[in-house]
Amino acid sequence: MTRIALITGANRGLGRATALALGRKNVRVVVSSRDGATDVAEEIVAAGGEALPLRLDVAEPASIGTGCEALLATIRREWNADSVDILVNNAGVGLFAPLGALTVEDFDTTFAVNVRGPLLLTQALLPHLADGARVVNVSSSLSRHSSPATSVYAASKKALEAITRSLALELGPRGVRVNSIAPGxxxxxxxxxxxxDDEAMRDVLSQQTALGRVGHPEEIADAIVALVSDELRWVTGERLEASGGVLM
Ligand SMILES: NC(=O)c1ccc[n+]([C@@H]2O[C@H](COP(=O)([O-])OP(=O)(O)OC[C@H]3O[C@@H](n4cnc5c(N)ncnc54)[C@H](OP(=O)(O)O)[C@@H]3O)[C@@H](O)[C@H]2O)c1
Incomplete structure (x- = not known):
């Protein structure tokens, strides 16, 4: 049976690349974003795939609730389905600020999007997550290595990885695999x-990376496709870093 995936933050960046990559693998993709990601859904359909747009703001618990209701109504109507096989919690915000410049609002927003959002969305989808489903939480290489001005962002991704491992244990009895991917x-x-766009930053990062450059969104997307594939069916609770070997 054709699998169904929900991706958050699918309107651009890694989320869009992941949606296109899953679409090419004949996965039916629900592309969600705060604005609905209609363009990306159309792009997938134009390439011969199947996709539906969805409005979902992961920072707003009410939006997670209404978004899940809309998701279920839509996949029932369009695809005669009532469960999701793949959830990619991709939506995230960066916060690059030194301690002196951090605000309570920065902290709360970062944790609302990067930590509470994936947790509440996975919870809301729980009754409609197929047995054997795959959940991928998008973390960051910054959960492993450190640099100045990333304390809150790195902490949010480390928290997401802790959630990943705990949920892998909770959902294991249903065959649901929960992993994180850590892009560099x-x-x-x-x-x-x-x-x-910043050539100087790219040069510094490239010198710090085993493969000698920064990554492309398609390379992270392909790693996510691999993580949800049957070939990795025995992998859960893991953190897969896709960083070209940054700051090893
Ligand atoms: N690029 C990197 O170097 C890198 C490295 C490590 C990890 N990551 C992680 O990869 C993920 C994707 O990042 P990206 O590189 O693709 O960055 P991006 O191009 O800035 O995209 C971020 C995505 O998150 C969405 N988003 C932000 N707040 C949201 C909210 N409240 N509800 C729903 N969606 C929201 C954005 O939607 P809007 O368009 O509505 O803002 C956008 O789709 C993030 O979790 C990020 O932390 C990125």
Whole structure:
């Protein structure tokens, strides 16, 4: 049977690349974003895949509730389905600020999007997560190595990895695999597009990376496709770093 995936933050960056990659694998993709990710859904359909757009703000518990209701109504109507086989908790915000500049609002927003969002969305989907489903939480290489001004962001990703491991244990009896993927610096809009557009930063990061450059969104997407594949069916509770070997 054709599998169904839900991806958060699928309108651009890693989420979009993952949606396109899963679409190419004949997965039916629900592409969600705060604005609905209609363009990406159309792109997948134009390429011969199946996709539906969905509005979902992971920082707002009410939006998670209404988003899940809309998701179920839509996949029932369009695909005669009532469960999701793949959940990619990709939506995230960066926060690069030294201690002196951090605010309570920064902290709360970062944790609301990067930690509470994936947790509450997985919880809301629980009755509609198929037995044997796969959940991928998008972490960061910054949960392993450290750099200045990343305390809150790195802590949020480390928290997400702790959640990943605990949920792997909780959901294991249903055959649900829960893993995290930890991208290294990747050329997207993230951090103001610095990894893509700032040549000096790219050079520094490239020198710190075994494979000698920053990553492309498609490379993270392909790693996520691998993580949800049957070939990795015995892998759960793991953290897969896809960073080209940054700061090893
Ligand atoms: N790029 C990197 O170097 C890198 C490295 C390690 C980890 N990551 C992680 O990879 C993930 C994707 O990042 P990216 O590189 O693709 O960055 P990006 O291009 O900045 O995209 C971030 C995505 O998250 C979405 N988002 C933010 N707040 C949201 C909310 N409240 N509800 C729903 N969606 C929300 C954005 O949607 P809007 O368009 O609505 O803002 C956007 O789709 C993030 O979790 C990030 O922490 C990225």
């Amino acid at each position: 610096p990747t050329a997207t809009d993230f951090n103001g597009g610095a990894m893509r």
